[in-house]
Amino acid sequence: MTVPHPLPLLVWPLVGPSALAAAVARVDDWPRLIEQAGREGLLGLLAARLTEARPPGVPQEAMAELARLRRLSAQRNLRMTGQLVRILEVFERHGIEALPVKGPLLAQDLYGDPTVRMSCDLDILVRPRDAAAARRVLLDNGFEDVGSYNERLLRLGAREGEVHLRRRDGQPMVDLHWRLTVGHSAREMSADRLLAAARPIRVLGRAVRAPGAADQLLLTALHASRHEWRPLELRLAVAVQVGRLPKAAWPELCDCARELGCLRRVLVGVAHACRPFPVAVPAEVLRGLARDPIAPGYARYLREVTGDADAGRPGPRDHLATLWWRVRSEDRGRDAVDHLVMRGLRPGPGDWDAVRLPERLEWLYWPVRPTRLLAKYACAVARER
Numbered sequence: 343m344t345v346p347h348p349l350p351l352l353v354w355p356l357v358g359p360s361a362l363a364a365a366v367a368r369v370d371d372w373p374r375l376i377e378q379a380g381r382e383g384l385l386g387l388l389a390a391r392l393t394e395a396r397p398p399g400v401p402q403e404a405m406a407e408l409a410r411l412r413r414l415s416a417q418r419n420l421r422m423t424g425q426l427v428r429i430l431e432v433f434e435r436h437g438i439e440a441l442p443v444k445g446p447l448l449a450q451d452l453y454g455d456p457t458v459r460m461s462c463d464l465d466i467l468v469r470p471r472d473a474a475a476a477r478r479v480l481l482d483n484g485f486e487d488v489g490s491y492n493e494r495l496l497r498l499g500a501r502e503g504e505v506h507l508r509r510r511d512g513q514p515m516v517d518l519h520w521r522l523t524v525g526h527s528a529r530e531m532s533a534d535r536l537l538a539a540a541r542p543i544r545v546l547g548r549a550v551r552a553p554g555a556a557d558q559l560l561l562t563a564l565h566a567s568r569h570e571w572r573p574l575e576l577r578l579a580v581a582v583q584v585g586r587l588p589k590a591a592w593p594e595l596c597d598c599a600r601e602l603g604c605l606r607r608v609l610v611g612v613a614h615a616c617r618p619f620p621v622a623v624p625a626e627v628l629r630g631l632a633r634d635p636i637a638p639g640y641a642r643y644l645r646e647v648t649g650d651a652d653a654g655r656p657g658p659r660d661h662l663a664t665l666w667w668r669v670r671s672e673d674r675g676r677d678a679v680d681h682l683v684m685r686g687l688r689p690g691p692g693d694w695d696a697v698r699l700p701e702r703l704e705w706l707y708w709p710v711r712p713t714r715l716l717a718k719y720a721c722a723v724a725r726e727r
Contacts, residue, residue, distance in 0.1 A: 347618070348365040348366070348368040348369050348375070349375065349378060349379060349382070349384065349388075349574070350574070350578070350618040350619050351364075351365035351620070352365050352366070352369075352388055352391060352392070353379075353384050353387040353388050353391060353578060354578075354619055354620060355452075355453060355582060356585070356620075357620070359395070359397065362391075362395060362397050363397045363398060363399065366392075366397045366398070366399040366400055367399050369399075372400070372401055372403075372404035373404075375388075376388070376404070376407060376408070376411070381573065382573040382574035382575055383459070383460055383573040383574065383575030383576070384573075384574060384575050384578070385411055385415060385460070386411075386412070386415035386416075386419065386457065386458040386459060386460060387453065387458045387459070387575070387578075388408070389408040389409070389411045389412035389415060390412055390415075390416075390455065390457075390458045392405065392408050393405065393408050393409050393412050415457060415458065415460070416457040416458075418460075419446060419449070419456060419457040419458070419459065419460065419461060420456070420457050421513070421514075422445065422446055422461045422464065422513075422514055423446035423450075423456040423457065423545060423546055424546065425464065425509075425513075425514050426442055426445065426446050426447070426464050426466075426545070427545060427546055427548055427550070429464065429466065429480070429483075429516065430442065430466075430548075430550060431548075432479055432483055433466075433468070433476060433479060436475065436479050438468055438472045438475060438476050438479065439468065439469060439472070439537055439551075440466050440467065440468050440476070440551075441466070441467040441468075441533075441536055441537055441540055441551050441552075441553065442464065442465065442466050442467075442550065442551075442552070443465045443466070443467055443519075443522075443553060443561055444461070444465045444561070444562075444565065445459075445461040445463070445464050445465060446459070446461055446464075446545065447543070447545060447550060447552055448558070448562070448579065449461075450543060450544075450545045451543055451552055451558065452579055452582045452583065453582075456545055456546070459575070460575075461514075462515065463514060463515035463516065463517055464514050464515070464516045464517070465516075465517045465519060466516060466517070466518055466519065467519045467520070467522065467533050467536060467537075468518065468519070468520055468533065469520065469533050469534060469537065470520040470521065470533060472520070473496055473505075473518065473520035474496050476518055477492065477496065477505060477507065477518060480507050480516060480518070481507070484509050484510055484511075485507040485508060485509055485510065485516065486507060486508060486509075486510050487505070487506075487507055488506040488507060488508055488515070489505075489506060490698060491698075492505040492506070492507070494701075494704075503519055503520055503521030503522065503523055503530070504517050504518060504519040504520070504521070505517075505518050506518075519533075520533060521533065522536070522561070524564060524602045524603060524604050525564070525567075525568075525603075525604065525607075525668075525672070525681065526680070526681045526684040526685050526688070527603055527672075527677060527680055527681065527684070528680070528684075529601075529602050529603050529604075531557070531560070531561070531602065536553055536554075536557055537551070539553070539554040539557055540552060540553060540554065541553075541554055541555070555583070555586065555587055555591070556587065556591055556594065556595045556598070558583060559580065559583040559584070559587060559595065560595065560598065560599060560602075560604075560608065562576070562579050562580050562583060563580055563607070563608050563611045563612060563615075564604060564607065564608075566579075566580060566611060566615070567604075567607045567611050567671070570644065570647045570648070570664065571611060571614055571615065571644055571647075571648050572647065572648055574618070574648075576615075577614065577615040577617075577618060577619070577648075578615075578619065580611065580612060580615035580616075581615045581616050581618075581619040581621050582621075584612055584615065584616060584621055584623075584624065585621040587624075589624065589625070589626075592624050592625075592626035592627070593626055595608075596608070596609075596626055596627075596630060600673070603672065603673045603674065603677050604673065605630065605673050606634055606636065606637060606640065606671055606672070606673050607671045609627050609630045609631050609634065609637060610631065610637050610640045610641050610644065610671070611644075612624070612627050613627055613628075613631060613641065614641060614644045614645070614648070636670060639670070640667060640670065640671055643663065643667045647664075668681070669681050669682060685715070686711065686712050686715060687708050687711050687712065688708075688711065689707035689708065689711055693707050693710070693711060693714065
């Protein structure tokens, strides 16, 4: 398999010393590579890998800069990891089952080190019946609501699925989930099922529950698809999991994706994630892609927006094309219609917080939503021109 840029091999966890040295030899501009790794969410991984392996060919100045960045990355991410562990301990004392997703837990699971993956916030899933109690526990332990709409969203729990909080000193942000919906559909990855299938891993010496291996891959792929598979670290995270998942697990994973209405996104995304890295696309994925007439166009779109060099260099961002392919990525025509209806009419946090209506006028959020979206996309298209 040909890898057109050295960055993917430099951060691939399983690359051997000779392949790592060969990738180092292909770097002709270290400051530019370090800058690119930062843009692609790979700086912590790159710094950790090279400062630990110390392959020949890395200039002394670059190695010193990587060591400095490694310390900064480790300090920041260690604080986030410590906060996550403390929150989980508080929930446990209050009898609340919680499942962290993404963030430091994913870094520990994939790379064996929670400090190498940048986390902007902490995503924690609880059962729907525990959502209000979990928010109250956080409020009683140094957190505050990010928006004034959190209580309303909890009362609308059948439709909504998360609230946002932050520590009163500013860090970290916590996204508290009780539903993990699939895109804009009404389908969801049930919190009860995810908690029942959870597995233990150790983070900072403490046993923490993580999603099952197949669930973790689905969650990572769906998160990446929301961001058009950028930055490159999202593709790396999926590729690592693809390499680990047993061949026998793929039919069940694809069946689960089909039931959730996200099979096309998962198949195309998995193949796209594998392209820059030395991992083969699973046979079950290739068979599914061969049966899908829309998949080739969707794959071309992803290649355009993530860059031809497969190192995350983005192509021009067209907001209308993004909207088009988000709708086209739905498995069925009916799902695409539901997507448009939900996107056009369902209020989001911005709607609730930007215009604070009294409860008796809440219904106005729905008819006003299309006007807000039209204005948003008109401004985006005007900026592109």
